Amino acid sequence: MSEGYKVKVSATDISKKEKYEHLKQLPNLKNLEIIALNVGNKSQLEDFLKGCNVVVHGGTPFKLDVQDPKAELFNPTIKGTENFL
Numbered sequence: 001m002s003e004g005y006k007v008k009v010s011a012t013d014i015s016k017k018e019k020y021e022h023l024k025q026l027p028n029l030k031n032l033e034i035i036a037l038n039v040g041n042k043s044q045l046e047d048f049l050k051g052c053n054v055v056v057h058g059g060t061p062f063k064l065d066v067q068d069p070k071a072e073l074f075n076p077t078i079k080g081t082e083n084f085l
Helices: 021-025 042-049 076-084
Strands: 007-011 032-036
Touching: 021 032, 042 076
Parallel strands: 007 032
Antiparallel strands: none
């Protein structure tokens, strides 16, 4: 942001301000936009990505105790990552 880049950050629930409030302490806040985004919604994701030259997707938790791998394929986290790809 300090070099003039515009940065968009997505949050599943922007009412949970504690998850991104620290970003508002960064310099050049005018270049930061925090947007509610459901990555499971492809059209919403496409709108979010318009105009982006670089995408960093880092909000993917993982599970170690998977009981049914086939059912996990429909997990919103996995579907959202798949949509990004």
